[in-house]
Amino acid sequence: TDLDDPATDPFDVAREAAATLARRTGVERHDVALVLGSGWGGAADLLGEKVAEIPATELPGFSAPVVVGHGGTLTSVRIEGTDRHALVLGARTHFYEGRGVRRVAHGVRVAAAAGASTVVLTNGCGGLEPEWAPGTPVLISDHINLTGASPLEGATFVDLTDLYSSRLRALAREVDPSLAEGVYVQFRGPHYETPAEVQMARRIGGHLVGMSTALEAIAARHAGLEILGISLVTNAAAGISAEPLSHEEVLEAGRAAGPRISRLLADIVRS
């Protein structure tokens, strides 16, 4: 089950991980998956009753996250008031970790193999709109993939029209009509953009800059999942405001927005 071996089929590893997940949680099918980015950690608790929590490294194909986000676990949650289950993927692998696109895509592939029909991709990002103060959640309407990479291999031609489901965005707006929308630009990272690169992102139609999500969304579409993407603006992108970026401020903005956006996400998933 070594994802680094080209002879390994990554979908076999995803199926193996999903089978282990079902066995360890006792949950045959997870209907919706959530990938929690910076600031979104609290959502799992508001979704419903935790059924089981499994360290990602105990499942095939997950690598020990370099930066452990949300403890690097997969959590199975019975969604309150329903008989549906959510799979909370708290162990995202970022493309900038250099562990290959298969590991970036593995979480959404496991979710699809576990029976999910929907994935909610969340992230923390930089905002290009001055009125989006740190802590503002923004629905992703589309993305621009500046990584130069794809999570897909070979002649896998996949249509990306309406990649960030307009149906699910309408549902989200029913929960919170004030939600803004924007185009998310994924840079490779791990460095932040220069002010000139932020202006480039603006001129090509971007509103949010980040280092995740786009590759996961492509893999999720290929795996047949309907996708909702929500960004948390944790900082003004470089050059948009006078101050330089501070990672501490980024983390603080995420923490401060936590309760509100976790409630928003739980309400959307339950709707």
Ligand SMILES: Nc1nc2[nH]c(I)nc2c(=O)[nH]1
């Ligand atoms: N590329 C990029 N990624 C980010 N992640 C967060 I949190 N803030 C940023 C940002 O300003 N730029």
